[in-house]
Amino acid sequence: MNGLSAMAAAPSPAAILAAPSDEAFRAGIKAWFAQELPRLAGARYGTAEMQRLAFRREWEDHVCRSGLSGLGWSEAVGGRPLSLSRQAIYHQEYARAKAPLAVNLIGHGIVGPTLIAFGSQEQKDRFIPKLLGNEEIWCQGYSEPNSGSDLASLTTRAxxxxxxxxxxxxxxxxxxxxxxxxxxxxxxxSSEGPRQRGISVFLVDMRLPGIRVRPIRQITGEADYGEVFLDDVEVPVSCRLGEENAGWGIAMAAANFERGTYFIPRIVRLQTELEDLVRLAATTQRDGRKAIEDPLIREAIARLLCDAHALRLHADRMLKQAEDGVPPGVEGSAVKLLWSETHQRLFDLAMDIMGPAFQYGPQEKLAPAEGLWHRDYLWTRAETILAGTSEIQRNIIAERGLELPR
Ligand SMILES: Cc1cc2nc3c(=O)[nH]c(=O)nc-3n(C[C@H](O)[C@H](O)[C@H](O)COP(=O)(O)OP(=O)(O)OC[C@H]3O[C@@H](n4cnc5c(N)ncnc54)[C@H](O)[C@@H]3O)c2cc1C
Structure with missing residues (x-):
C-alpha cells in the first residue's frame, strides 16, 4: 500500500463545517485541501500550471461547489455561518496548502457581503446563489483614468x-x-453638493450593449486587468444597489467587510515564500559558497523574518478587533503598507540570491523553479499600488493614526 492510499479520506465539507472544536475544524480543512488539491490538479500539482488562470478557476469552482463558499454568511441567504476565527483558520490552511489564488475574489470578498447588507430581496435572490456556486465572476469598476487615489473625483455618469x-x-x-x-x-x-454625495453603486451586466473591454498587458506578460468603456449602456433601475446618491457609504462599508481576514492568506503565503527563500539561499552557490553563508544575505533574511513575525501579530490583532466588533481603523493601512513592502523585499532578495539565472521568465526552459520567482517578483511591483498606494497608506497613518498636521 503506498502512502496516499494508506491515508484516511478527509471528512466531507459538511462534517468539517460542523466540527465540534476549532482544532477539529483545522484538522478537517487541512486534510480536505491535502486530498482535493492534488486530486484535482493531477499532473499539474506542484507545477506553474497551478498558478495559471485556467486551474485557478477550476479549483475555485470545485471548492465552491463542494460547499465551502459563503463562509460567514447567514443561512437565510444559503451561506455557512462560521465564526471569524474559523474563517481565519480556513484562510491559513488554504494558504499553507499552496492552493492557488481565487479568481472571484471581488465576488466572494466584497460583492456578496455588500449585497447581503444593502441589497433588496430581489437582488439577493438573483445574485447570491450564483456567487455561492461560483457561476458568475465579478469585477470592480471604481478607478478611472483620472480618478484613482482621489476616487470621489470619478466622472462616469449615470x-x-x-x-x-x-x-x-x-x-x-x-x-x-x-x-x-x-x-x-x-x-x-449627481453633481450637486459634496462630490461623495453624488455617487451611486450599480450592478452591471458586462454583456450589455455599449460595454467594451480592452485588456491591459502587465509587466508579467499576463493581462489580468483591463479598460472598460461604457457608451450609452442601459442599466435597469433594479440593478442600482441602495438608494440613489448613497453609493459612497456603501463603497466604504464594502471596503471594510474583509478587514478581519483579508490579510491572513497573504501573510501566511508570505511566510511559506520566506521558507522557500531560505531553502533557495541554502542550495544556491554564489562566489564559491552557499548564498546563506553570506552575512549580508543572512541579515536580509533575518529582517524579513522579523517583519513576517510583526505582520502575524498585526493580523492577530486585527482579527481580535473584528471579533470584538471594533470598527477597522488605521491598522489596515499599517498592515497593507508593511505587507506589500516586505513582500517586494522578499523577491528583491530572491533576485540577489539567484543572480543572472533570475532573468529567465516562466516561458524559458532554463528558468529555475519554472520562472515563478521571476514572475512573482514582477507581480509584487503592483502590490504597493493596488488597494491604495503606499503614499496614501502613509497619509492615513500620519493623519488619522498619529494625528500629524496635513
Ligand atoms: C494590479 C492592480 C489591480 C487593480 N485592480 C483594480 C480593480 O479591480 N478595480 C479598480 O477600480 N481599480 C483597480 N486598481 C487600481 C488601483 O486602485 C489604483 O491604481 C490606485 O488606487 C492608485 O490610483 P492611480 O493608479 O490612479 O494613481 P494616482 O492616484 O494617480 O497616483 C499616482 C501617484 O501619486 C501618488 N499620490 C496620489 N495622491 C496622493 C496624495 N494625496 N499624497 C501623496 N501621494 C499621492 C500615488 O501614491 C501614486 O504614486 C488596480 C491596480 C493594480 C495595480
Whole structure:
C-alpha cells in the first residue's frame, strides 16, 4: 500500500463545517485541501500550471461547489455561518496548502457581503446563489483614468431615464474585466453638493450593449486587468444597489467587510515564500559558497523574518478587533503598507540570491523553479499600488493614526 492510499479520506465539507472544536475544524480543512488539491490538479500539482488562470478557476469552482463558499454568511441567504476565527483558520490552511489564488475574489470578498447588507430581496435572490456556486465572476469598476487615489473625483455618469440609467464613461485597471460576468461599479448620479454625495453603486451586466473591454498587458506578460468603456449602456433601475446618491457609504462599508481576514492568506503565503527563500539561499552557490553563508544575505533574511513575525501579530490583532466588533481603523493601512513592502523585499532578495539565472521568465526552459520567482517578483511591483498606494497608506497613518498636521 503506498502512502496516499494508506491515508484516511478527509471528512466531507459538511462534517468539517460542523466540527465540534476549532482544532477539529483545522484538522478537517487541512486534510480536505491535502486530498482535493492534488486530486484535482493531477499532473499539474506542484507545477506553474497551478498558478495559471485556467486551474485557478477550476479549483475555485470545485471548492465552491463542494460547499465551502459563503463562509460567514447567514443561512437565510444559503451561506455557512462560521465564526471569524474559523474563517481565519480556513484562510491559513488554504494558504499553507499552496492552493492557488481565487479568481472571484471581488465576488466572494466584497460583492456578496455588500449585497447581503444593502441589497433588496430581489437582488439577493438573483445574485447570491450564483456567487455561492461560483457561476458568475465579478469585477470592480471604481478607478478611472483620472480618478484613482482621489476616487470621489470619478466622472462616469449615470442618468436616469424612466426604468433605466444610461451609463457613459470609462473605467481602468479593472481586474478580471475580460472574465467578469458582472461589475460592481461606481458612477456619478449627481453633481450637486459634496462630490461623495453624488455617487451611486450599480450592478452591471458586462454583456450589455455599449460595454467594451480592452485588456491591459502587465509587466508579467499576463493581462489580468483591463479598460472598460461604457457608451450609452442601459442599466435597469433594479440593478442600482441602495438608494440613489448613497453609493459612497456603501463603497466604504464594502471596503471594510474583509478587514478581519483579508490579510491572513497573504501573510501566511508570505511566510511559506520566506521558507522557500531560505531553502533557495541554502542550495544556491554564489562566489564559491552557499548564498546563506553570506552575512549580508543572512541579515536580509533575518529582517524579513522579523517583519513576517510583526505582520502575524498585526493580523492577530486585527482579527481580535473584528471579533470584538471594533470598527477597522488605521491598522489596515499599517498592515497593507508593511505587507506589500516586505513582500517586494522578499523577491528583491530572491533576485540577489539567484543572480543572472533570475532573468529567465516562466516561458524559458532554463528558468529555475519554472520562472515563478521571476514572475512573482514582477507581480509584487503592483502590490504597493493596488488597494491604495503606499503614499496614501502613509497619509492615513500620519493623519488619522498619529494625528500629524496635513
Ligand atoms: C494590479 C492592480 C489591480 C487593480 N485592480 C483594480 C480593480 O479591480 N478595480 C479598480 O477600480 N481599480 C483597480 N486598481 C487600481 C488601483 O486602485 C489604483 O491604481 C490606485 O488606487 C492608485 O490610483 P492611480 O493608479 O490612479 O494613481 P494616482 O492616484 O494617480 O497616483 C499616482 C501617484 O501619486 C501618488 N499620490 C496620489 N495622491 C496622493 C496624495 N494625496 N499624497 C501623496 N501621494 C499621492 C500615488 O501614491 C501614486 O504614486 C488596480 C491596480 C493594480 C495595480
Amino acid at each position: 442618468e436616469r431615464r424612466g426604468d433605466v440609467y444610461i451609463l457613459n464613461g470609462q473605467k481602468i485597471w479593472t481586474s478580471f474585466s475580460h472574465l467578469g460576468d458582472w461589475c460592481f461599479l461606481l458612477a456619478r448620479t
